[in-house]
Amino acid sequence: MNHLLSIDDLTGDDIREVLRITPSFAEVAQRRIAKVPALRGQTVALLFYEDSTRTRLSFEVAAKRLSADTLNVSVSSSSVNKGESLRDTAETIEAMGIDAVVVRHRSSGVPLQLTRWLDAAVLNAGDGWHQHPTQALIDCHTLHQQLGDLSGSRIAIVGDIKHSRVARSNVAAFTKLGASVVLVAPPTLLPAAVSTWPVTVETNMDAAMASVDAVYLLRMQRERQNSAFVPDLREYAIRYGMTSARAALVGPDVPILHPGPMNRGVEIAAAVPDLDQVVVIDQVRNGVAVRMAVLFLLLGSGPPPELPIASDPSSEAATSATST
Amino acid sequence: MGERERRGAPPYGGTFVPRALVMDAEHIRRAIKRMAHEIVERNHGLDNVVVIGLQTGGIEPAQQLVDALEAIEGVRTPLGSVDVAFHRDDIGLRPVLPEAPTEINDDLNGRTVVLVDDVLFTGRTVRAALDAINDFGRPRAVQLAVMVDRGHRELPIRADFVGKNLPTARSESVKVTCDSVEIGFMQK
CATH class of the missing domain: 3.40.50.1370 (Aspartate/ornithine carbamoyltransferase)
Structure with missing residues (x-):
């Protein structure tokens, strides 16, 4: 996946894969040094047009535990107050060199629209009545x-x-x-x-x-x-x-x-x-680990394999036969 | 073991086609026993020794080593596991996903860590593991035990305890399970 816009874009297996890898990210938080270099050198912009405490903080902590840099764009203190459009704001941030945008907006569809304007990965952190994946x-x-x-x-x-x-x-x-x-x-x-x-x-x-x-x-x-x-x-x-x-x-x-x-x-x-x-507190605690998993899947797991080997049942059978 | 990581990863991707059996269950058992004796000898006992297996191929050999060490010294060495996915140097270049959470329940400050993996090849996984265990303290020493050393190092890393030195061609592939070591190649 290149963006996370809606649960509708995911299959049940995609969701199960996120659940499978999430405990590995939760474990990082338990370490004496709770930070791993997985996303070193990548920048995540947090673009929140609506009030939020836990979602923004949790994305920020998640990005930092993976060593990504974060840019906080809080709308109340930015040029949005001077009348700058969403597109201009987004393109300005991207021009500074970012790899992902986490966006929350009161209008449904804003994250999808951003994917058409930007090369960065877009993560929907809540758009209107639509989705909060x-x-x-x-x-x-x-x-x-x-x-x-x-x-x-x-x-x-x-x-x-x-x-x-x-x-x-x-x-x-x-x-x-x-x-x-x-x-x-x-x-x-x-x-x-x-x-x-x-x-x-x-x-x-x-x-x-x-x-x-x-x-x-x-x-x-x-x-x-x-x-x-x-x-x-x-x-x-x-x-x-x-x-x-x-x-x-x-x-x-x-x-x-x-x-x-x-x-x-x-x-x-x-x-x-x-x-x-x-x-409720478990939900908040899990929030950081799940968002780490999502950021890692979007920014850290690399291009898909050249061959869809995993989906070929004959090769599965051959591999398991040699391992027994 | 380690199939998920190797499966989608060129040039290793594909189906393993075995060419020759290099070690059978009895060979492996003897190699583990010998390595256990070497670990005890090198460390003058097992005080402060912690055994840590690398996900996923090193988990089984680490377990077998701890059993063998207990048979020799009568004490159960602490056993942990480390997943190096977050410390790899090829993140973003190919699909790398964590396999299972790292489990290191002991403070590693001042301990002697014996890292265990199935195959030592380029040394890059071990490099990542050395980084990963630093998050859990500063060990007094780190030693490396591998079932098979197949050569072709790309980093200045060597093993302290080796089950079998196995000369290979770069294009070949080595498959280690709990009761066999085979050499072969990956077929796309």
Whole structure:
């Protein structure tokens, strides 16, 4: 892969390959000297047109653990405030010599557009309502740690699905790994085209919680909501929030995930994040390792082999025959 | 062993076609035993010795060496593994992916590290391994044990303990498994 724009561009095997190599990158963080020279001499620009703490920091730490240099372009203090266009900003950064751009933008499709303008690898760190692929890979890895192989498991995604790029990426990723997804939300917070998604829909949260292997809570994205989708946040919290009672209902062995930042008291009751089954901190920790893996795959693994030998079953058979 | 790395990597890519059996299981067992005695002799015992196998070909021989050392001295030497993917000098030139997480649970400061690999060829993997273990401390000494030394070094690196010196042509390929060493070539 040359860019990471959307989970839709990946196969189930691609995702499994990321999950396979991620522990090697997590191990680097445990070393006395937590830095390896893999991407020495490469430069990664972080171009964030939207607020972000954990995603930007986690990409930055990931790049630095691999010895890449990072350029932070924070929009509030750059020429964007003087009216510079996205294309001019991107081309200016590229002219300084960069190998990858990590981009977040409020408009869907900006990362794809950048690939047409730039030679650098483009990593989508969230574009509008569209996709947030590294978050989905992180969530797959976290669930893989908790549940093992995801095929056959049932995962509930709860909350503001309509405005959520995380939900769109995760539905695709979980499904590609063989899990079945149930969306839980009031009808106003479901996307218009939900009938075309490979999911089941449930509007009664208690009914959905009775038989799931994992629960994924989404943030109420009030900054993206342009009208009243729920009558009242307190009512929403009562009907769709992860209360202590619902956490008990799903059971103590069922992991609860949230991409952060959490609105305590809205989608998750104030006391619930402290339960052992809530793995939000694992998600953040895994974020660095997964993003290291993605950066290494894009920038460090070299051109593809000349021959697709791995996919030739006859050579596989011959090789294993000689090794036994 | 090491198949993934070799598989897609020209000029080594392709299917291994064996030409001759160089060592059988009994040869390998004896070579491991002899190398274990040499390690004990060189280090005057096993105090502070740590055995580290290189992913993936060195894992099996490292395990066998630790077993042989235990049979001689009656103590279990700490065993680790190192994946050199992040320290290779050909990153970006060909596909290199990590195989398995590095596992070194001991502080290497002041220890004697015995690195173990299956085949010593150009020396580039060993160079990368020397870099990698530096992240875990400063060993008092690093020694190198290999099942087969096939020559063709590209760096000033030599092995301290060798199972078999095997003269080869550059174009040939050597395949080591837990019970055989074969020489042959890779067919595209």
